[in-house]
Amino acid sequence: MSGSIEVRGLSRTFHTTVRRPGFLGGVRSLVNPERVAKEAVCDISFDVAPGELLALLGPNGAGKSTTIKMLTGILTPTAGEARVAGVVPYEERERNARNIGAVFGQRTQLWWDLPVRESFSILRDIYEVPKAEHAARLKEFDELLALSSFWDTRVRHLSLGQRVRSDMAAALLHDPPVVFLDEPTIGMDVVVKEQVREFLRHQVEERGRTVLLTTHDMTEVERLAERVVLINHGRLVLDGTLDEIRRKFGSTWQVRATLADPHTPVEPLPGITLLRREGPQVVFGPDGPTAPTVHQALKQVIERYEVTDIALDEAELEDVMRAAYVQSEVRVEDRAGGA
Numbered sequence: 654m655s656g657s658i659e660v661r662g663l664s665r666t667f668h669t670t671v672r673r674p675g676f677l678g679g680v681r682s683l684v685n686p687e688r689v690a691k692e693a694v695c696d697i698s699f700d701v702a703p704g705e706l707l708a709l710l711g712p713n714g715a716g717k718s719t720t721i722k723m724l725t726g727i728l729t730p731t732a733g734e735a736r737v738a739g740v741v742p743y744e745e746r747e748r749n750a751r752n753i754g755a756v757f758g759q760r761t762q763l764w765w766d767l768p769v770r771e772s773f774s775i776l777r778d779i780y781e782v783p784k785a786e787h788a789a790r791l792k793e794f795d796e797l798l799a800l801s802s803f804w805d806t807r808v809r810h811l812s813l814g815q816r817v818r819s820d821m822a823a824a825l826l827h828d829p830p831v832v833f834l835d836e837p838t839i840g841m842d843v844v845v846k847e848q849v850r851e852f853l854r855h856q857v858e859e860r861g862r863t864v865l866l867t868t869h870d871m872t873e874v875e876r877l878a879e880r881v882v883l884i885n886h887g888r889l890v891l892d893g894t895l896d897e898i899r900r901k902f903g904s905t906w907q908v909r910a911t912l913a914d915p916h917t918p919v920e921p922l923p924g925i926t927l928l929r930r931e932g933p934q935v936v937f938g939p940d941g942p943t944a945p946t947v948h949q950a951l952k953q954v955i956e957r958y959e960v961t962d963i964a965l966d967e968a969e970l971e972d973v974m975r976a977a978y979v980q981s982e983v984r985v986e987d988r989a990g991g992a
């Protein structure tokens with residue numbers, strides 16, 4: 654099984670009509686609609702190797718879902734090209750559908766009024782999966798996702814976690830080499846999240862599937878991905894392994910201190926920013942180019958506050974990504990200014 658994803662200069666612009674304000678504006682908009690163009694995805698290129706799990710990250714509205722829609726063949730790009738397992742998805746939608754599985758955490762692809770198992774049988778017929786193969790795969794998925802406790806229930810009566818586990822199985826029943834997951838664990842409790850992550854890891858490591866995952870959950874990224882691509886305002890701003898990104902954007906240190914008096918007011922220190930505060934626990938990080946060395950930082954914190962405990966931590970991925978977003982905002986502004 655081999656499925657690579659190749660994306661070259663992919664762009665998608667949406668044209669929408671805006672309504673002018675007020676009653677007269679509304680009438681004018683009807684007669685002479687004002688059209689605006691939105692570059693949702695702009696000239697992005699990246700590759701995902703067969704058997705790799707890549708996390709596609711970015712703030713709300715960055716263009717992640719639009720990218721996935723082009724790779725699943727739902728949307729046609731306005732420029733550029735993409736190949737998924739060798740197929741141009743928006744030109745050969747049916748051929749592409751056989752090579753991919755897709756799970757959108759926010760909506761189901763199952764038949765709402767049918768029991769889960771019947772949806773699976775319909776999919777078996779659509780994809781012409783031999784019965785024995787289908788049964789074996791269903792058994793494997795049941796072992797990993799514990800589906801049998803609810804697979805005779807109608808989809809409309811499933812809990813969110815049961816529904817997404819069913820969707821996950823449905824997307825993989827035809828054994829596709831490439832899988833797209835758009836926020837698959839959104840809104841799930843930690844136990845089900847962990848079960849789904851374990852399932853995904855198994856699909857990548859044991860079954861060699863290629864996965865493109867979007868998520869806002871940095872724990873998920875750390876647990877599943879080695880490499881991430883970051884997009885912001887539709888543009889690719891970063892492509893690298895988690896280690897590279899940590900080196901580039903991760904603060905070199907984080908100081909976690911426990912205050913003797915949890916009510917002590919805490920302020921940033923010279924070259925040191927306050928990252929988080931939870932009761933007596935405060936976390937400081939370096940603030941820009943004037944940041945002190947870790948030894949000086951420890952000294953400054955101890956001298957300024959009375960602490961009962963102090964420790965040095967690795968920067969959390971959440972903070973690393975925030976730094977990457979902030980720097981990419983600056984670059985996008987530069988580009989807009991220079992245009």
Ligand SMILES: Nc1ncnc2c1ncn2[C@@H]1O[C@H](COP(=O)(O)OP(=O)(O)OP(=O)(O)O)[C@@H](O)[C@H]1O
Pocket residue numbers: 667668669691692693711712713714715716717718719720
């Ligand atoms: N069909 C559409 N028509 C017009 N604009 C659209 C359409 N679909 C998306 N957009 C716009 O394109 C931009 C990118 O949207 P997209 O849904 O790809 O972002 P996203 O990164 O998936 O965001 P989120 O994390 O919030 O899901 C947004 O500004 C959005 O409003």
